[in-house]
Amino acid sequence: MIRYLLNxxxxxxxxxVGITICAFAFVRLLPGDPILAMAGEHGVTPARYEELKEQFxxxxxxxxxxxxxxxxxxxxxxxxxxxxxxxxLEEFKTLFPxxxxxSFFAMVFAMAIGIPAGIFAAVKRGSWFDQSLMGxxxxxxxxxxxxxxxxxxxxxxxYLGWTPVSGRMGxxxxxxxxxxxxxxxxxxxxxxxxxxxxLSHLVLPAIVLGxxxxxxxxxxxxxxxxxxxxxxxxxxxxxKGLSAARVIGVHALRNALIPVVTTIGLQVGTLLAGAxxxxxxxxxxxxxxxxVDSIFKRDYVVVQSGLLLIALIVMAVNLIVDVxxxxxxxxxxxx
Amino acid sequence: MKKTMTFAAALLAASVLGGMxxxxxxxxxxxxxxxxxxxxxxxxxxxFDASSRTVYSRLVEFKHGGTEIEPGLADKWEISDxxxxxxxxxxxxxxxxxxxxxxxxxxxxxxxxxxxxxxxFNKQNPWNGEKYLPNxxxxxxxxxDMPKYVAKWEKVDDLTVKLTLTEPNAPMxxxxxxxxxxxxxxxxxxxxxKDGKMADFSTKPIGTGPFQFVDYQLDSVIRYAxxxxxxxxxxxxxxLVFAITPDATARxxxxxxxxxxxxxxxxxxxIATIKANKDVTLMDQAGLNIGYMSYNxxxxxxxxxxxxxxxxxxxxREALIKSLFQDAGATPAQNLIPPTMWSWNKDVKxxxxxxxxxxxxxxxxxxxxxxxxxxxxxxxxxxxxxxxxELIQADWAKVGVKAEIVNYEWxxxxxxxxxxxxxxxxxxxWTGDNxxxxxxxxxxxxxxxxxxxxYSSWCDKDFEDLIQKAKKTSDQGERTKLxxxxxxxxxxxxxxxxxxxxxxxxxxxxxxxxxxMDPLGIHRFDGVDKAE
Numbered sequence: 001m002i003r004y005l006l007n008x009x010x011x012x013x014x015x016x017v018g019i020t021i022c023a024f025a026f027v028r029l030l031p032g033d034p035i036l037a038m039a040g041e042h043g044v045t046p047a048r049y050e051e052l053k054e055q056f057x058x059x060x061x062x063x064x065x066x067x068x069x070x071x072x073x074x075x076x077x078x079x080x081x082x083x084x085x086x087x088x089l090e091e092f093k094t095l096f097p098x099x100x101x102x103s104f105f106a107m108v109f110a111m112a113i114g115i116p117a118g119i120f121a122a123v124k125r126g127s128w129f130d131q132s133l134m135g136x137x138x139x140x141x142x143x144x145x146x147x148x149x150x151x152x153x154x155x156x157x158x159y160l161g162w163t164p165v166s167g168r169m170g171x172x173x174x175x176x177x178x179x180x181x182x183x184x185x186x187x188x189x190x191x192x193x194x195x196x197x198x199l200s201h202l203v204l205p206a207i208v209l210g211x212x213x214x215x216x217x218x219x220x221x222x223x224x225x226x227x228x229x230x231x232x233x234x235x236x237x238x239x240k241g242l243s244a245a246r247v248i249g250v251h252a253l254r255n256a257l258i259p260v261v262t263t264i265g266l267q268v269g270t271l272l273a274g275a276x277x278x279x280x281x282x283x284x285x286x287x288x289x290x291x292v293d294s295i296f297k298r299d300y301v302v303v304q305s306g307l308l309l310i311a312l313i314v315m316a317v318n319l320i321v322d323v324x325x326x327x328x329x330x331x332x333x334x335x
Numbered sequence: 336m337k338k339t340m341t342f343a344a345a346l347l348a349a350s351v352l353g354g355m356x357x358x359x360x361x362x363x364x365x366x367x368x369x370x371x372x373x374x375x376x377x378x379x380x381x382x383f384d385a386s387s388r389t390v391y392s393r394l395v396e397f398k399h400g401g402t403e404i405e406p407g408l409a410d411k412w413e414i415s416d417x418x419x420x421x422x423x424x425x426x427x428x429x430x431x432x433x434x435x436x437x438x439x440x441x442x443x444x445x446x447x448x449x450x451x452x453x454x455x456f457n458k459q460n461p462w463n464g465e466k467y468l469p470n471x472x473x474x475x476x477x478x479x480d481m482p483k484y485v486a487k488w489e490k491v492d493d494l495t496v497k498l499t500l501t502e503p504n505a506p507m508x509x510x511x512x513x514x515x516x517x518x519x520x521x522x523x524x525x526x527x528x529k530d531g532k533m534a535d536f537s538t539k540p541i542g543t544g545p546f547q548f549v550d551y552q553l554d555s556v557i558r559y560a561x562x563x564x565x566x567x568x569x570x571x572x573x574x575l576v577f578a579i580t581p582d583a584t585a586r587x588x589x590x591x592x593x594x595x596x597x598x599x600x601x602x603x604x605x606i607a608t609i610k611a612n613k614d615v616t617l618m619d620q621a622g623l624n625i626g627y628m629s630y631n632x633x634x635x636x637x638x639x640x641x642x643x644x645x646x647x648x649x650x651x652r653e654a655l656i657k658s659l660f661q662d663a664g665a666t667p668a669q670n671l672i673p674p675t676m677w678s679w680n681k682d683v684k685x686x687x688x689x690x691x692x693x694x695x696x697x698x699x700x701x702x703x704x705x706x707x708x709x710x711x712x713x714x715x716x717x718x719x720x721x722x723x724x725e726l727i728q729a730d731w732a733k734v735g736v737k738a739e740i741v742n743y744e745w746x747x748x749x750x751x752x753x754x755x756x757x758x759x760x761x762x763x764x765w766t767g768d769n770x771x772x773x774x775x776x777x778x779x780x781x782x783x784x785x786x787x788x789x790y791s792s793w794c795d796k797d798f799e800d801l802i803q804k805a806k807k808t809s810d811q812g813e814r815t816k817l818x819x820x821x822x823x824x825x826x827x828x829x830x831x832x833x834x835x836x837x838x839x840x841x842x843x844x845x846x847x848x849x850x851x852m853d854p855l856g857i858h859r860f861d862g863v864d865k866a867e
Contacts, residue, residue: 036749036750055470055472083377085376085469085534086534094553150582154588158588158591164592165589166582168555171360171576171594174550280582285553285555285579289581292581297370
């Protein structure tokens with residue numbers, strides 16, 4: 001097991017190097033000179049231009065800039081935002097809980113509906129429910145997040161007035177963050193109406209962000225279940241006279257869930273990518289919105305380090321999923 | 336008797352509690368997070384809304400809803416006859432805000448004013464560089480050419496400050512009303528320096544303005560309370576909240592749902608919905624901007640004014656504006672400056688659409704081909720350069736001129752476009768900084784701006800003399816006359832095709848009173864009230 005783990009970690013190193021190169025190159029390949037972009041419509045004099053280039057280290061050869069960057073990142077220095085002048089890591093730490101909280105609820109939503117729907121579709125294979133579920137899942141998977149989010153806002157918040165339009169909590173509540181997770185902080189403060197407000201603010205963004213994972217999980221659960229339902233041991237269980245619920249719930253589902261767990265792990269990347277759009281629409285103060293703002297502000301330091309931090313998190317989650325998978329399924333370790 | 340007393344006590348308690356419950360809160364759905372709260376170090380309109388226009392005041396202020404200068408922290412000022420020395424007399428007894436992180440021990444004085452500017456250029460000032468914040472560039476201070484014009488700032492006595500210039504520069508007064516010229520507290524700065532917490536200066540602001548800072552949750556909510564000792568009188572709103580909402584559609588939905596009271600910049604597509612709603616008002620104003628297209632006036636045949644006029648006449652401007660700005664609309668430009676700016680000459684009219692007349696002039700001049708430049712960026716004064724280029728190309732084709740569209744990425748576009756030898760017609764525009772006509776005329780068309788921001792490479796002696804004289808004259812009446820003449824010359828010489836001044840919108844709930852659109856594009860909440 002330890003060997004397996006070390007193997008996996010060793011494989012992460014080239015990925016990590018690749019990501020630093022990508023993040024570094026991406027920012028430099030964006031059209032436009034960063035100094036001129038920062039200067040805006042006024043422009044800068046040639047002397048000032050040189051001065052700024054030196055100040056930001058853009059006068060050095062590219063390899064030296066890269067070496068500097070990797071050196072800084074390796075020591076945990078992710079740089080200072082050009083626009084806010086605050087350390088990037090500090091901003092990331094402040095904002096990440098919001099993204100995590102939203103992603104958690106999106107995932108809960110996706111699993112709570114996706115898994116039962118997938119099971120039901122597999123059991124009733126070929127029925128109108130199965131057909132329409134698979135059709136809907138395809139639509140959900142192909143839905144442009146931006147459009148979907150605005151549609152829900154206009155209908156549920158604008159037309160029906162059931163949910164708040166955007167934000168994380170009603171503005172009448174003024175709580176200093178403790179953990180940064182609003183649902184937890186409101187409980188710690190014992191403010192139940194604030195908790196209700198935080199939950200109502202989570203409904204629409206969690207649905208929007210959870211839509212694609214929901215579609216993927218439903219489809220994956222259905223196909224895994226179909227495969228398992230055809231296995232000999234399921235037929236044996238049925239022949240023994242067990243109830244349908246017991247056959248599906250105990251014998252089939254447990255085995256079908258293994259690929260589903262992997263799928264769920266892989267959805268983390270989707271969630272973080274989706275968070276960029278969802279957070280922007282719903283004014284959700286997380287890292288997705290932060291990245292978008294920084295791109296518009298041409299804050300290259302934030303974009304570069306933000307990309308790297310997000311990639312690190314995705315890699316870490318994938319590593320955990322790999323390990324969990326090996327724990328669930330010993331055959332993987334040997335392979 | 337006892338019963339009456341109890342009843343009176345209950346009534347009193349109810350009215351006190353009722354009063355508390357009625358604390359007036361105004362929610363503004365802002366479009367982006369502020370970079371920080373030190374207006375000297377930032378450049379964005381949203382940064383300024385959140386700092387300089389709420390927390391701070393300046394020596395002079397722009398009149399609410401206009402570009403005229405009125406007294407701010409300085410009650411009055413004198414300008415020496417040679418235009419070189421400005422003496423400001425500060426309003427006595429101006430209080431800085433008292434918060435849980437700073438308790439001022441003295442009123443505003445000349446030290447604060449001198450410090451507010453000194454920190455922006457004096458490399459010896461500990462607040463100028465790395466010690467305060469990394470990578471400080473003081474963009475607006477340098478962008479407005481302050482280092483070139485300011486010789487020194489001096490304290491004469493506690494309530495008198497003297498500014499000496501290197502050469503006369505009438506727009507200086509307008510510069511001092513700009514956000515970067517906000518007056519900060521030297522006492523607060525000294526305290527933070529002593530405590531080794533200098534960076535707090537940009538995150539926990541202290542000023543003399545109408546609202547004081549309470550809290551900022553990163554990328555989410557900014558809270559302010561009315562400054563109780565504000566020198567112009569406490570505001571009617573008790574609490575001001577900025578709910579940061581970047582998506583334009585979500586912002587408008589929030590106003591319609593009553594989650595915010597004011598929101599800026601709706602999408603053009605939402606304008607019809609807003610107009611149809613009875614609870615909100617759509618406010619609009621011509622922005623302090625201009626979209627235009629510069630002809631290189633040094634390369635024949637574009638060196639002839641009649642050829643430039645003919646190219647202007649060949650463009651169906653009304654159709655062009657309609658296609659570009661759609662429902663949002665825009666004011667067709669008659670002059671380089673917008674009608675909201677003082678000195679706008681109402682008698683000057685831009686070339687009217689007349690393709691027949693244009694065709695003849697262009698044929699006589701032998702103009703068959705021309706370069707037409709376009710970039711990828713959306714600007715407030717031109718939402719789609721490429722679309723505009725295609726429409727102009729079609730109009731010019733009708734008068735026998737074949738236009739070749741030249742494309743570049745935005746920063747490269749401006750680099751190439753400003754070169755003296757750049758041929759043809761170059762689409763560009765400008766958003767004003769301080770409401771002074773000099774900020775348009777001299778920045779965009781002075782001889783000295785050739786190769787920098789005079790994309791027409793146009794240097795007309797009469798025009799130049801007028802704008803330079805206006806720059807050195809302190810009397811606004813006199814300056815107005817000079818700029819009015821300059822506009823006549825501009826119209827006659829036609830160094831550029833003038834497109835439009837785009838409309839700027841805000842959506843305001845009907846129970847909000849006193850909110851005014853600002854031509855400078857800032858969002859101010861002083862003087863605003865809200866009915867329950």
